[in-house]
Amino acid sequence: MYFPVTYSTLSDNALTEYLIKKYEITDIIKTTYYLRGMNDTYLVTASEQKYIFRVYRGDWRKNYSEVGFEIDLLQYLSEQGISVSLPIPDAEGELIQVIRAPEGNRFGVLFTFAEGSEKAIDDNEISNIFGRAVADIHLKGDNFQSNYLRPDINLDYLIKQSLLTIESAMQHRKEDFKILENAANQLEKIIEEQHGLDWGICHGDLHGNTNVSFKDDLSMTHYDFDLCGYGWRAYDIAEFRLAREIRLGHDNEKLEEIWNAFMKGYKSIRPLSDNDLRVIPVFVGIRQLWLMGLCLKDPHINGSIDYDDDFIDEKLIYFKNLKVLQEGISNR
Template sequence: MSQLLISVIHSILDSEALIDTVLRHYPISDIRNCKLYKRGLNDTYLVETDQQRYILRVYRRGWRNKQEIDFELELLAFLHEQKQSVAYPIVRKDGVLTTEIAAPEGTRYVAVFSYAAGHAVNEKLDGIQSYRLGEALAKIHQTLDKFKSSFTRPALKSEYLLDWSLEAIAPLYQHRKRDMNYLQKQVDKIKKQLEEFKLPLLAPAYGICVGDVHSGNAHFTEHNEPTLFDFDQCGYGWRAFDIAKFLHVAIRMKIDVSVRNSFLEGYQSIRKLSENELSSIPVFIKAAHIWVMGINTNAVGDVLPYGWFTEEWIDERLAMLKSL
């Protein structure tokens, strides 16, 4: 009987093959190993040499297009040039930042990054680290006011944060009509509240945001100096949203409120927020919560299986939304 050909929606690339076919294009020598480190929206590999470590990211097909990837990498290269503490992309020997791969599911892109010094603290974030992380974000915001790109990214505004998210969530929970109606009402309420704040579409209140700053996306040295990484969710938006995104993750991690407040204090030691920006943060926390729900449900079928999205999953997230 002849074998049947079948399509692939998400492949895991062989680590050894990445050394032979991809890493040879980068100025990295004496590679000891390349290991799959983490699966998520993208696949992350840890690359180790005799002297250093690097991160290799294989972007998931269908999540980010080439324009969006180039925007992120160009932004990180700019921040590195401006002496901001971020994990930056390693340039290939031919001067290019990405490598194109013909994966079974179609074209995928690879980027290699420097390894952030220190270690992640996650829910063990303390007040000093939180303050330093807030400072670092404010400095990045100020630096990015000078950044210009010819590439595009989705804007972190209501259409993407809320409408797009609802479109991803609703098909999985059509049988929960009352809850989906509640979610729609929350989306409408958040949109109205954000309009009432009349936040300007000008710097410093508006500009490029990191999109996912939190204590799991930064490493801290023994002197509590942070290096930020994972700018996969960056884009133009209100800077208050970036602060809200940190607070949303910190609440989920059950990080103490005093530690969360230290982040805001650190940020404001560099850039003072307006009253309207401060007032908008609790609303943006709700928007961030819905956006994360949307990102998760958008990944169903390839990164996350349908079995992940149980009744308990939606119950827990709606309960948290109500508590916010």
């Protein structure tokens, strides 16, 4: 009998044998553990090309339907002319594998390799191009439908579930939790008071790093739609803004230049209402709250040492100084 396991790391060598057998790709040279995140990413190197094999966390993607939804979206976007990393069927035509791991079943998908390289989205040209690409996903995703189900990216998902996790982690700081809860309730109330916000398919993680690969001509291939779902487009865009704020918070002029270039590119492809534009700062705060909940809920990625009281203090300072709660959105 083995000790219970929460999160296992599958053997590179065993996966090589597994992939050769399942996909009949006989020229695989090696499989290398590539990236740990919300799922495990393996780089599969064959004699003439590369692939990506993703193994979903058993405690993150528990249902076949959640993975099926993502696969459907990738295939749909590809049919609409958007370059995405696509799932590859095995020898029997199956796109999703069920792997028996020590902690239980985990899902696995083999993807085409996104050629190119990651680039810092830190100048006006590439920000504008990325903004157009994001708008293209939203525009062409408007008619997407799937028979598979995945939770909506709504206020229950973003705020209520996050607060439950945060409260559990802050039992020793109940008064401080009330401060965070009050900030979250204010953000929620602002969104609830809005009408007609753009709702549709979202990528869910549009920070522009480790999910898009650029070629020399700045054409790109999108990948890692693990956080996709139906949600507010202003929320989807807000993650790009938040990532730039984290990176360029010390240089507000540069931040605004890149943001304006991104939005100019976006709006050249599809419009956003004034209402949607006004709530982006609100969704920036909501995204930060969701990320806080995610970190406190899932210490197995980096270890809980990174999410101690110093981490909580940092978030408290952020929400105490959040401008949209101090100034509102009426003049935005």
